[in-house]
Amino acid sequence: MTASPLPQGSYRLVALIVASAFFMEQLDSTIIATALPAMAESLGADPVRMNFAMTAYVLSLAVFIPLSGKVADRFGTRNTFRAAIALFVLSSILCGLAQNLPWLIGARLLQGASGALMVPVGRLVLLRSVEKSQLVAAMSWVLFPAMVGPAIGPLIGGFLTTYLSWHWIFYINVPIGLAGIVMVTRHIPNVPSDGPTAPLDYIGFVLSGACLASLVVGLENLGHGGARSTAFLLLAAAAGCAALYRWHSRRHPAPLLDFSLMRIPTFHVALTGGLLYRVAYGGFPFLMPLMLQLGFGLSAAESGAITFASAVGGLVMKAISRPFLRAFGYRNVLIWNGLLSATMLALCGAFRPSWSVVAIYLLLLIGGFVRSLHMNAYGTIVYADIPQARMSAATALASINQQISMALGVGLSALVLDLSRYALGHEQVQLSDFSVAFVAMGLLGVVAVGLCRRLPGDAGAEMSGHRGKRV
Structure with a gap:
């Protein structure tokens, strides 16, 4: 596909359409979190084992993302995007009709495969059409749903599960998807490949x-x-x-995956450090709703409302992340904000029913604030030094990194819960097991900070506008 800048109005509209698809895709990665106990009872499964339904989705996303570029090159961006949304709607209906855990896992695999075709295609349009000096602002529209979707998923899932039924956490995608198909047909250009493409x-x-x-x-x-x-x-x-x-x-x-890109220093640090950081926070949407319901005895709606505080912090940061990066630079933000973010994650393990709701809200609010800044920093510096000709390959690797980290985060969190329960002799998971899991994930976030120290002081200066010294 040939890079051709979009008109100002078209760029914003396309960015919003892509962001909406990304939001729907990311929402479904965690919307079942607060519904897990109710779904487990309905499907006759262990609540902790229900994490397979979460990881099946994000794993399928990661596996099929590399195919998105090839499919789009062959059939065009609009056709690929539209077909992916239609398949996402169909798989959502199948999830809602699930009668047992294997059925649900199979439908979630199909849902993830269709989601894998939606966002990378749209994101690639933006990457090839926007100057690097404007990339932070442009990508914030696409990256923000990646942070907010998983954060508000438990809120929406809890509300639907409590006042309707867990089936509606999937049926809600039907009207959104149908509206998306109409918008894609009207506003997304069907850009085919302008030359022969390499075989798959x-x-x-x-x-x-x-x-x-x-x-x-x-x-x-x-x-x-x-x-x-x-x-x-x-x-x-x-x-x-x-x-x-x-x-x-x-x-x-x-x-299929071009790992020679890892020779580019900023890409290498963003991918490795970003993987560890996202794995650490990938367990948050799984651990927090379960802890609030199983450990605090709250309803699905109540736990979702509390978890939503982290999304509110992210909303505030969205408007000011660029000034932060301009003032302090990528290296300083990824080091110092990374330490603060890891600390806030570990502190979640100290939550107890005796705490005031205000204190819990405040800590989650701050945690969402610093996490949003960190996600935006990792999500943009990864492209800082990528040549335009290799942007498609870089997008594939970065997208897989983001998705597999969520699967690993949920899987690792469930593993730590199981090991803690076994080591402490608990027949059922207890609050102390959640404390162990949150501290473990926080320590993983600290490890990610060590990798960011390799960045020079002026890393990503073209995007952030920060003119720091090389160190």
């Missing part, structure tokens, strides 16, 4: 998909006493697939 790397797709699936499912099973032997086999398979993919990618003329 089928071997790379199979190897990368097998690696991601084995890694996530293996991690999920690691905490289950009877499934640990299977878990170790799956983790070994993931390592083997990763080694085979590395060997394959060095010999393929157009590998």
